[in-house]
Amino acid sequence: MSDSLYPADETPGFDLGEPPAPAKSDAYRVLARKYRPQTFAELIGQDAMVTTLGNAIRRGRLAHAFLLTGVRGVGKTSTARLLAKALNCIGPDGQGGPTINPCGVCEPCVGIAEGRHIDVIEMDAASHTGVDDMRAVIDASRMTAFVARYKIYIIDEVHMLSKNAFNALLKTLEEPAEGVKFVLATTEVNKVPVTVLSRCQRFDLRRIPADLLAEHFARVVAAEGVEAEPEALGLIARAAEGSARDGLSILDQAIAHADMDGGAVSAGAVRDMLGLSDRGAIRDLMMLLLAGDGIGALAALRRQYDLGVDPLGVLRGLLETVHATTLVKLGAQQEAGQATEEREALLDWASSLSFAALHRLWQLLLKGHDEVARAAMPIEACEMALLRLVHASTLPDxxxxxxxxxxxxxxxxAAPAPAAAAAPAAPVASAxxxxxxxxxxxxxxxxxxxxxxxxxxxxxxxxxxxxxxxxxxxxxxxxxxxxxxxxxxxxxxxxxxxxxxxxxxxxxxxxxxxxPTVREAEAAQREAFKAEILATPVIAAALEAFPDAEVPESEIDRLLAAKRSMTA
Known part of the structure; x- marks a missing residue:
């Protein structure tokens, strides 16, 4: 007799079947990680470095240690990973060698991109600062690569290592084992000992220009299916200060902000988000300051302040305007994508303000900026700085x-006095x-x-x-x-x-x-004379017969000078 109370085929089981698989959630990846460069072609703003590395790889002249330096977010860690892929790529067929254009599909490329390759070791020097950490690296570096062509150590923020750790690393850095490469990255190269610098091939990654960042952000929003105003992308690019990562983080925030307001990233929304002053408001304030309108200038400042704009941001905007005006006066090329109103305002100011006046404006604004940064009452300090600017605008240099x-x-x-207060000046001897x-x-x-x-x-x-x-x-x-x-x-x-x-x-x-000014009158006279010359039958017939021909501007000037001398 069986001890079981149930027949063998009726014994209750405890297998409740396979549990339902949890629904897979696609975790959101921030733009800075999602659009990290996967090839050197995607690494923007670093053409010189890419060319040098490409030539070194093609000629087989590879250094054993590289030092990448630059401000945050310009691509130091991305470059280190790309360099690891370039040196270890074996191609889709498994027969390839080192290349500046890694395939991205072979096992080494995929493993390095996913951060799981056994022969590419990344470490953060900020959390491994001691000599014992370096001894572990030195001991491991004596062994050759397990499966890859090169064993590569990527040490980020290397300036954080202690003095003893640097000293321990020196010998290995100078004469590493065969097939071992070191890639060091830092934002503060001045803190890296010169003994380390002399053992590395150094690459200084540049700040990424704002126009390249804006183009990059335009491609990103297109890939994300988001609409964005070009001016908004320009504002984000300038706020990023040359850092692609910072810019993408700001863009991420701007897209999230835009989702609540129709889905488009607008310039106004970006200004509100960043607390930036409207460039049009800055131009209006600049006009009021140059006109000596203290009451109007203070009212304009308060309007910006009430909108949440930091007083330091207003002064920075004025400093940028004075700087841009000075560059225009020098004849420098104006910023691409600049608004027509801003371009015209800069041209007007450049034509009416002397270099001495511009330098004086710059110094006064710079002094005001420093005072506001230290002030207990920033908005009041900013008002006093603007009033000083208004009163100084009427003083002689x-x-x-x-x-x-x-x-x-x-x-x-030096300045016109009010009619009621005007009085004849004392006689002065004349030359x-x-x-x-x-x-x-x-x-x-x-x-x-x-x-x-x-x-x-x-x-x-x-x-x-x-x-x-x-x-x-x-x-x-x-x-x-x-x-x-x-x-x-x-x-x-x-x-x-x-x-x-x-x-x-x-x-x-x-x-x-x-x-019109004398210069404008002369320019109009010259254009009229040029039109008269081009309309003469002989010249008109020649130009019709030879469409690519043209009358040299120097010849126009010579004929005009001759005409003026005859009529003088």
Whole structure:
């Protein structure tokens, strides 16, 4: 009799069957990891390094130790992994050798990309700083690679190693075992001992230019199926400060922010997210500062502050504007993708502000930035800095101040005084006999000629480029301020004309549009003359017969000069 209470075929079992498999969840990978470069071709902004490595691999001139340095997020660790793949790639058929274009499908390439290859050892020096950690690496490096062509040690943030750890590594770094390579990466190369630097082939990875980052981000959002405004991508690229990883992290955040607002990444949303000041608002504030409108400037600053913009961000925006204006004045190429309004504003400021005025603006803003960074009340400190800028805009530069003191001209002559407070200045001895009313210049061109004849070539050049005349009545000259004009130009012109003509001049400005400047008039005259030349029957027929032919600009200038000399 069986001890079981159930027949053999009816014994209850405990096998409840296979448990249902949990639903697989596709974990989200942040953009900085998802779009990590997998080939050297995808490594943006490091063309020089890629070329050097490619030549070294093709010629078989491979160093035994490499040092990669650069700011965060420019691709140091990615380059180290790509270098490991390039040296160990065997190709899809298993017969390949080291190449600057690893296949990405062979076992070494896949294993290295997934971080599981036994012969590519990555370690973080920040958590392995001691000499015992280096001894373990040294002992392991004496053995050749198990399955790969090279055993490669990637030591990230190598500057974190202790002095003793560096000393322990020196001999192995100089003469490693056959088939062993070291790739060191650091953001602070100045902390790496020179004895280590001398044993490595060094590559300095550059900050990635903002335009390349913006193009990269455009490809990323296209791959992600997200719409983004070009201006928004430009803002993110500039905020990244040359770091692809930082930029992708910001872009990740911007896409998440945009999902709540229609799905498109807009420039306004990026500004709000980053706390950036609107570039248009910065231009408006700059105009108010140059116009000497203190009340308007403070109101504009407060509007930005109420929107959440940091006062330091406003001052940084003004500093960037002054810097960009100075570059335009020098004739440097303007930033690609720049808005038309910004381009026109920079051109106007560059034409109306002298280098001395721009340098003074820069110094005042820089001083204000430092004060706000240390201030207990940042917004109040920023307001005081802007007010200092407003009042300094009407002061003469140091050279003009010295000239005023030497000639005895009162300082309040540098800026037009209110009509009610105007009073005749004390007589000042003049270097020239006073001209009669009839002998005074009657046009801006004659004023330029008078200044050139008196040796005031620099002032004459500024008048040629920036002075737009509204009216000229004897010694009463009104210039247009419809577009920016430097106050020190107005003051210097009044003082110099008084000295040259021996008569007191009243030089003021009015917001009325004036006549073209001398330079603009000359340019218009030249274009009209050029059109006249090209319209002559002989030239027109020649150009029609030979469409690729053209009249040299130098020949146009020569003919125009000849015409002017005949009519003079």
């Amino acid at each position: 140091p050279g003009e101040l010295a000239r005023m003191i030497s000639t005895g001209v009162p300082l309040n002559a 020239a006999a006073a001209l009669e009313e009839a002998d005074l210049p009657r046009s801006i061109s004659q004023i330029v000629a008078l200044l050139e004849g008196s040796g005031e070539l620099a002032l004459a050049s500024r008048v040629v480029h920036h002075a737009s005349i509204v009216s000229l009545d004897g010694s009463d000259l009104v210039l247009s301020s419809a577009r920016p004009i430097s106050p020190d130009l107005v003051a210097e012109l009044a003082i110099t004309l008084k000295r040259v003509t021996g008569r007191a001049w009243k030089v003021t400005t009015a917001p009325t549009p004036g006549a």
